Amino acid sequence: MGVTSIKLEKLTVGYQGIPILEGMSLEFKAPSLVQVLGPNGAGKTTLLKAILGLLKPMDGRIYLNGEDVTGQPEKAGRYIGYVPQLMVNSGHYPVTAWELVLSSLLLRRRKWPRLVPSGSDVELVQKALKLAGLPEDKWYSNFWRLSGGERQRTLIARAIVADPSILLMDEPLSAVDPVGKVELARLIGGLAKKKLVVVTSHDPMLLLDYTDYIVLVNRGQYLMGRPDEVLKLEVASKIYGQAVIPVQQHIHICDAHR
Numbered sequence: 001m002g003v004t005s006i007k008l009e010k011l012t013v014g015y016q017g018i019p020i021l022e023g024m025s026l027e028f029k030a031p032s033l034v035q036v037l038g039p040n041g042a043g044k045t046t047l048l049k050a051i052l053g054l055l056k057p058m059d060g061r062i063y064l065n066g067e068d069v070t071g072q073p074e075k076a077g078r079y080i081g082y083v084p085q086l087m088v089n090s091g092h093y094p095v096t097a098w099e100l101v102l103s104s105l106l107l108r109r110r111k112w113p114r115l116v117p118s119g120s121d122v123e124l125v126q127k128a129l130k131l132a133g134l135p136e137d138k139w140y141s142n143f144w145r146l147s148g149g150e151r152q153r154t155l156i157a158r159a160i161v162a163d164p165s166i167l168l169m170d171e172p173l174s175a176v177d178p179v180g181k182v183e184l185a186r187l188i189g190g191l192a193k194k195k196l197v198v199v200t201s202h203d204p205m206l207l208l209d210y211t212d213y214i215v216l217v218n219r220g221q222y223l224m225g226r227p228d229e230v231l232k233l234e235v236a237s238k239i240y241g242q243a244v245i246p247v248q249q250h251i252h253i254c255d256a257h258r
């Protein structure tokens with residue numbers, strides 16, 4: 001396997017024939033942390049789903065590590081750990097946090113005995129849950145009865161347990177408390193020293209110290225650059241419009257999502 005990378009080639013994705021993101025051509029290489037920013041409905045989740053192969057593009061190709069994985073979740077999933085945007089509705093089938101993390105590890109295994117955990121699997125699950133900061137007394141609780149932040153930590157553990165080379169995280173810190181945000185930002189920053197980590201966010205400052213590139217998206221428009229270039233008032237205003245307020249030398253994005 002060559003260098004870990006994500007390459008988008010003239011990517012157009014949308015729903016029912018209506019494009020949300022159009023003609024995106026970008027390439028990222030590991031190790032790096034890429035933040036995808038944009039207002040609600042801009043297409044951030046849509047972009048991650050396209051990279052995961054869950055959404056077939058209307059046009060263009062997606063390459064992971066040089067391999068064409070366009071619209072092929074089984075292929076793309078081999079390289080990716082994914083943290084979905086927080087799910088708030090419950091009532092799903094009962095599954096514990098532990099089972100959710102373990103199943104992600106076991107399902108990646110291609111050989112028999114696929115679904116029988118070994119001692120080292122158990123250690124990997126413990127390590128992932130500890131790193132993601134889920135308290136031990138919650139490990140065997142029903143996932144759907146956990147708090148928003150606890151669920152988010154479980155989903156982060158699930159994404160990292162199999163040590164994938166690419167991590168796609170959709171607003172991974174949104175429901176986490178302030179102290180947890182700083183801890184998890186450090187964890188994500190550390191992971192990005194070796195992996196290719198793509199994080200969507202409504203608060204670019206949390207991960208700013210660790211960020212190599214920012215991609216701003218809003219429907220048909222996108223731009224990418226180093227954080228200091230992209231977070232300039234005139235650049236960010238192109239995408240966010242009136243929602244950008246200069247605060248001394250820094251800009252503040254008033255994104256009223258959460």
Ligand SMILES: Nc1ncnc2c1ncn2[C@@H]1O[C@H](COP(=O)(O)OP(=O)(O)OP(=O)(O)O)[C@@H](O)[C@H]1O
Pocket residue numbers: 015016020038039040041042043044045046047085257
């Ligand atoms: N399955 C779908 N069918 C039709 N339209 C959809 C579907 N999923 C998303 N959309 C639309 O696509 C647009 C982009 O949605 P997306 O979820 O990618 O936005 P986002 O940038 O992640 O927003 P947020 O910050 O709220 O998470 C939205 O207008 C949304 O309504």
Ligand SMILES: [Mg+2]
Pocket residue numbers: 044045046085170
């Ligand atoms: Mg989203």
